[in-house]
Amino acid sequence: MSCSTILKQKGYKMTPQRRLIVEYIHDNQSHLTADELISFLETRAPGINKSTVYRTLDLLEESGCVVKSEIDGHFIYHHAEEGHHHHLVCRVCGKTQDCNENLFSSVKDVLANRYGFQADFKHIMITGLCSACRKKSR
Amino acid sequence: MSCSTILKQKGYKMTPQRRLIVEYIHDNQSHLTADELISFLETRAPGINKSTVYRTLDLLEESGCVVKSEIDGHFIYHHAEEGHHHHLVCRVCGKTQDCNENLFSSVKDVLANRYGFQADFKHIMITGLCSACRKKSR
DNA sequence: ATCGTAATTGCAACCAGTTGCTATTATATA
């Protein structure tokens, strides 16, 4: 189901600003930052305010349309239909590598059984040392 | 080994500002925010600047003396000797519950074997639905 | 004890993101 449809079903209004934001997210399937989106919008809808952008992104997250993740004190967003995956982020060189979405399934089970907690584990940024940097530091 | 000793060994200077910050972290074994620290310092060393506080916290993290974690776009810090543990944070009610530090050991092994990646998993904030909120939503 | 120097501080300007408020607007209804 499209993002606009979901928003309408939840009783939210479809404004030109929201249409553009949703359009950008659909056309641009990778990770995006609010800043990226803001500079796109400056060309298509000059005058649009950043608070509108941030509020729309939060609305889309809350509605399950986008996934919001934080890394290093900043946020990134991606279309939820892209599927869940995780990232291995090297603390030394900064390089990022994708990894399988099932990685945490056993941890999820443990948490459900032991604490009754239903963990999200949607798009986790795992920091550590990549193999290249580990070799160098030995 | 004490935080001051570690800093000295790394060739950093011990300033009155750093001494106070280290003292506070030692006396205050739980999670702390930069703001908390700043208001403590206002009483003990009026005039100390927030940039000094943030830079010192980063220095301590880099030196392995404190662990820095982010949750919801903010940072919290704690003395590294406190031991590693993780938190289950409910996305609905916001409640937090501690959980065992070994939780991720199997994931760590998988990442080491499959990707050669040495994951940190030091103080992870796991978001999800707590058992109380899960029952309510059914 | 004094000196030289690199490290550190405070400052001010900045950045990403948030919030309360008022004016505007999408949409449901008549």
Add this chain to the structure above:
DNA sequence: TATATAATAGCAACTGGTTGCAATTACGAT
């Protein structure tokens, strides 16, 4: 199509955190 109203947008002020820079200071060497 016109109206009523709740939702939304823009604005401006704010928050937590960061950065470049010039002045100060810790500390090793003399």
